[in-house]
Amino acid sequence: MAHPTLEDVAARAGVSRALVSLVMRGSPKVGKERREAVLKAADELGYRPNVMARGLAAGRTGMVGVLAADLHDPLFAALHDGLADEAARRGVRVLLAGGGGRPARERAALGELLDLRLDGLLLAGPRIAAAEIERAAAGCPVAVAGRSLRSARVDCATGDDAEATRLAVTHLAGLGHRRIAFLNAGPGRSRLEKAYEAAIAAAGLTPVRDVPWRSDGAPTSVVAVGDATGTSALITLLRAGLDVPGDVSLVAVGEAPGAEAGGVTTVAAPAAELGARAMAALLDRIGGGTGEGRRITVPPVLTGRATTRAFTP
Incomplete structure (x- = not known):
């Protein structure tokens, strides 16, 4: 079925094609009565202006x-x-x-x-x-x-993932965590590692290099960088039989999929x-x-x- 044209609207309204064109362009030169007649005809026919064609002719779509x-x-x-x-x-x-x-x-x-x-x-x-x-x-x-x-x-x-990493570490340190681990399976690993180390140093803490989840030296919290990493970290911790946040607190840098539904603390733009x-x-x-x-x-x-x-x- 062909799309209604300006000519179709003009015939239905009993006016010229040029007048219909003026109405469709919002010209103030058309009187109220004829404008309403054109718009009524266009509505009855289901006419829609060709935005792409008009835009190309005008140089802007x-x-x-x-x-x-x-x-x-x-x-x-x-x-x-x-x-x-x-x-x-x-x-x-x-x-x-x-x-x-x-x-x-x-x-x-x-x-x-x-x-x-x-x-x-x-x-x-x-x-x-x-x-x-x-x-x-x-x-x-x-x-x-x-x-x-x-x-x-x-x-x-x-x-700014580096600033987000700093905020995550600062937040956990403010909650009293002294052993804060860092996980990053995404891009920018060395850059964000430096951001983590700087934030740890500013908090007067020591970086956690290894992650022995079941020992006296186990971290009490984790900063996981990357949208997918945060979700993966939560799943890994739970599968290891750890209570989150009872045993380990978790902050995801980025919007981990399902973070809101899963109640994951996040830091992200x-x-x-x-x-x-x-x-x-x-x-x-x-x-x-x-x-x-x-x-x-x-x-x-x-x-x-x-x-x-x-x-x-």
Whole structure:
């Protein structure tokens, strides 16, 4: 079934195509009676303006593409809330695509979005190579949420895992824990190890190098870095027969999957704010902003839940 056209609306309303076009563009040159007649006819026919065609003719579509590396990642839901709210606040529509958690599929989705000639693209947690993102930015404005890139033209909004690690250690030390272990199975291992060591030293403590869970020297708390690491650490502790937080307190750096439902204490940059800040940077660049790509750091927030408690010898 063909989509209703301007001509169809004009015929139903008994006016010219040119007048219908003026109404659809919101022109003040049309009287109230004829405007209402055109809108009534459009509603009856189910007419919707062709936003893409109008945008291409005007040089601006009013739409941006959002490519999520993995739509199954729970973190993306909160990130999307933030970026969608910012886009709506500024009168921009969002077209969403997913990479399926696979770089090849993400690469294909990126190409499809570029083919649509949207006003810009926001990549959420991209897993494709930096060079590919750089090439995309050569054709349209690009912003990235959740990953930092060294680029002169790509704006990035990220958290600060080093600061989050410091906050986690400081929180546990403040609860009286003296033996705080550190687990990191993700990227940036040496950098975050240094952040952990600095925070431990600032608290007057000694780093826990080995993790003998069942001995007098066992740690009383754990800082687990990485979205998946936090969940894995909790499962490992429970399978070892340890009570969390009775025997061991746990803080996850990052939004571990199921953290809220599982009552896991976390330290992470609010995902919704990451999305909003990345979208704001993208829209600023689309609106004429130039210059070096911005590095936007969203401060981490500690959310205390059921996996931490004060240490009592």
